[in-house]
Amino acid sequence: MKKIYLLLLLLPFGLLAQRNQPTMDAFTKQILDKQQSDFTKADKESAIYWRVLATNVENFTSSVWEEYDTTIYVYDTLNYASSVTKSNYNTGTSTYVPATRDLTTYNAQYYPLTRTYQTYDGALFVNSTQYAYEYNAQNRQTSYTYSTWDGALWVGQSRTLSTYDTNGLLSDTEQSFNTGTLVWENTSRTVYTYNLAGRQESRLDQNWVGSAWENNKREVYTYDTEGLMSLTLAQIWSGGAWENNFEYSYQYNANNYYTIYLGREWIAGAWENNFRYSYTYNSSDLMEASVLEYWVAGAWEKDSRQVITYVSGPYYDIYLIQDWDGALWENSYRYEYTYDSNLNYDVIGYTIWVGGAWLEINRTYYYYESFEYVGITGPLATKEAKVFPNPFEGSINIEFNANTAENATFSLYDITGKQVANYPLQTIAGNNTLVFNTADLQSGMYFYELSTAGSTLKGKLIKK
Numbered sequence: 001m002k003k004i005y006l007l008l009l010l011l012p013f014g015l016l017a018q019r020n021q022p023t024m025d026a027f028t029k030q031i032l033d034k035q036q037s038d039f040t041k042a043d044k045e046s047a048i049y050w051r052v053l054a055t056n057v058e059n060f061t062s063s064v065w066e067e068y069d070t071t072i073y074v075y076d077t078l079n080y081a082s083s084v085t086k087s088n089y090n091t092g093t094s095t096y097v098p099a100t101r102d103l104t105t106y107n108a109q110y111y112p113l114t115r116t117y118q119t120y121d122g123a124l125f126v127n128s129t130q131y132a133y134e135y136n137a138q139n140r141q142t143s144y145t146y147s148t149w150d151g152a153l154w155v156g157q158s159r160t161l162s163t164y165d166t167n168g169l170l171s172d173t174e175q176s177f178n179t180g181t182l183v184w185e186n187t188s189r190t191v192y193t194y195n196l197a198g199r200q201e202s203r204l205d206q207n208w209v210g211s212a213w214e215n216n217k218r219e220v221y222t223y224d225t226e227g228l229m230s231l232t233l234a235q236i237w238s239g240g241a242w243e244n245n246f247e248y249s250y251q252y253n254a255n256n257y258y259t260i261y262l263g264r265e266w267i268a269g270a271w272e273n274n275f276r277y278s279y280t281y282n283s284s285d286l287m288e289a290s291v292l293e294y295w296v297a298g299a300w301e302k303d304s305r306q307v308i309t310y311v312s313g314p315y316y317d318i319y320l321i322q323d324w325d326g327a328l329w330e331n332s333y334r335y336e337y338t339y340d341s342n343l344n345y346d347v348i349g350y351t352i353w354v355g356g357a358w359l360e361i362n363r364t365y366y367y368y369e370s371f372e373y374v375g376i377t378g379p380l381a382t383k384e385a386k387v388f389p390n391p392f393e394g395s396i397n398i399e400f401n402a403n404t405a406e407n408a409t410f411s412l413y414d415i416t417g418k419q420v421a422n423y424p425l426q427t428i429a430g431n432n433t434l435v436f437n438t439a440d441l442q443s444g445m446y447f448y449e450l451s452t453a454g455s456t457l458k459g460k461l462i463k464k
Contacts (some may be wrong), residue, residue: 021333021350021361022321022333024306024319024335025277025290025306028287028290028306028308029443030258030440031257031258031279031287032287032308032314032316033393033443033463035257035285035286035287035314035393051073051075051079051368051369052073052366052367052368053072053073053367053368053369054070054071054072054073054366054367055070055071055364055365055366055367056069056070056364056365056367057069057070057362057363057364057365058362058363058364058365059361059362060359060360060361060362060363065363066089066091067089067091067096068088068089068362069086069087069088069089069096069099070086070087070089070096071084071085071086071087072084072085072086072087076106079460080104080106080110080460081104082103082104082105083101083102083103083104084101084102085098085100085101085102086098086099086100086101087099097120098120098125099119099120100117100118100119100120101117101118101119101120101125102115102116102117102118103115103116103118104116107135109135109139109458110447110458111133111135111139111141111413111447112133113132113133114130114131114132114133115130115131116129116130117129117130126149127149127154128148128149129146129147129148129149130146130147130148130149130154131144131145131146131147132144132145132147132154133145136164138164138409138451139411139449139451140162140164140411140419140422141162141413141419142161142162142163143159143160143161143162144159144160145158145159146158146159155177155179156177156184157176157177158174158175158176158177158187159174159175159177159184160172160173160174160175161173161175162419164422165194166424167194167198167422167424168192168194168198168200168419168421168422168423168424169192169419169422170191170192171189171190171191171192172189172190173186173188173189174186174187174188174189175187185208186208186213187207187208188205188206188207188208188216189205189206189208189213190203190204190205190206191203191204191206192204195223197223197227198423198424199221199223199227200221201220201221202218202219202220202221203218203219203221204217204218205217205218214237215237215242216236216237217234217235217236217237217245218234218235218237218242219232219233219234219235220232220233220235221233226252226256228250228252228256229250230249230250231247231248231249231250232247232248232249233247234246234247234248243266244266244271245265245266246263246264246265246266246274247263247264247266247271248261248262248263248264249261249262249264250262253281253285255285257279257281257285257287258277258279259278259279260276260277260278260279261276261277261279262275262276262277263275263276272295273295273300274294274295275292275293275294275295276292276293276294276295276300277290277291277292277293278290278291278293284313286308286310286314287308288307288308288309289305289306289307289308290305290306291304291305292304292305301324302324303323303324304321304322304323304324304332305321305322305324305329306319306320306321307319307320307321307322308320311337311339312339315337315339316337317336317337317338317339318334318335318336318337319334319335319337320333320334321333321334330353331353331358332352332353333350333351333352333353334350334351334353334358335348335349335350336348336349336350336351345366346365346366347363347364347365347366348363348364349362349363349364350362350363386398386399386400387448387450387461392438392461392462392463393463395435395436395437395438396435396436396438396448396461397433397434397435398410398432398433398434398435398436398450399432399433400427400432400450400457402427402428402432406426406427407424407425407426407427408424408425408426408427408450408451409422409423409424409425409449409450409451410422410423410425410434410436410448410449410450411423411448411449411451412438412441412446412447412448412449412461413446413447413448413449420441420446421436421438421441423436438463441463442463443463446460446461446462446463447460447461448460448461
């Protein structure tokens with residue numbers, strides 16, 4: 001297959017991580033996403049998009065690049081992924097052998113109904129596991145059920161039931177299926193609360209013990225005057241009371257990028273430093289390094305650092321990890337990114353430092369095709385919405401026109417149909433422009449829904 005140089009829609013770290021390779025830490029990924037988002041936030045939505053057709057991974061073995069696996073993507077008429085098939089390379093026959101397949105079906109509103117995983121038995125793809133989804137009248141996911149295939153039927157194993165309020169997700173209840181009594185039984189749940197500004201205020205985890213919910217742990221969140229999270233307090237339930245366990249504090253620069261991420265542990269009735277990430281930026285305010293330190297015997301000791309270099313603007317070409325040997329920084333591993341003429345990902349290589357030199361481990365190629373995205377039309381005939389940029393990075397811009405002022409919500413769902421973000425809003429009559437921060441979302445495909453009491457607009461978004 002001839003390689004096509006087009007826009008990357010999938011997170012490379014996710015693919016590489018499947019091979020037990022280290023990945024970029026979440027805070028660094030948030031910073032890099034926000035940098036690219038801020039750099040391109042003036043860009044508007046285009047009618048032409050790119051979708052991944054295939055990925056191809058090669059391993060470097062005995063000084064030779066060898067085929068490892070390939071993944072093929074198939075889409076329906078509305079450009080939603082309906083089939084993803086992975087094949088492994090057989091060195092003996094020099095051919096690709098099917099390994100797994102992921103099939104997705106959707107309801108009329110184009111929310112996933114089922115996601116079925118199959119394995120290849122040498123002749124056919126056979127069912128393995130499945131997730132099934134249900135939604136309420138507002139198209140919020142109310143349940144997803146995990147089942148396994150017994151050779152003839154899907155047998156439920158576990159499920160999650162979700163409830164909501166006007167702020168968003170209120171609770172997730174985990175249940176397991178008792179095959180003896182044929183009854184769903186509670187196992188655990190998570191309850192969320194929100195402050196008056198609609199920001200998440202706390203997260204409470206509980207376990208089902210006997211016939212009642214019993215507290216396990218919780219997190220309480222504090223925000224600064226800019227609406228940025230400044231402190232997370234983690235507590236555990238012990239002896240009928242909440243006990244401090246950890247606290248995480250965050251500091252930001254003028255562009256709301258992290259400068260300090262500090263973790264402290266509750267020991268003998270006082271907070272004691274545990275770890276600290278320090279982030280530094282270059283003259284263009286792009287992150288160039290982060291240093292991880294641990295608190296040892298009353299002082300900070302270096303542990304490791306991440307170093308990032310850029311090929312143009314916020315587009316990074318080297319992501320390097322080094323370890324502190326007590327006197328110097330020593331290389332550990334790195335990812336190398338090459339781009340096409342339009343600064344889109346082309347090939348991503350992974351290397352490790354061995355004996356004073358870089359040893360190539362593997363590399364991933366990406367293949368794409370272009371398509372014209374028209375969106376999913378719905379009953380919302382009196383409004384038009386534009387959501388951009390798409391693909392997006394750390395924030396989403398929404399522009400739409402409303403005939404009247406009314407309550408509305410903008411929601412995001414991942415490829416499995418699970419709601420990952422929900423933003424209540426009040427529209428005004430006329431033009432509306434809104435910006436939502438999505439820095440905490442993982443990269444990948446999402447479905448959005450802009451809904452009012454009687455109408456809805458839907459579409460698809462990609463986060464790099």
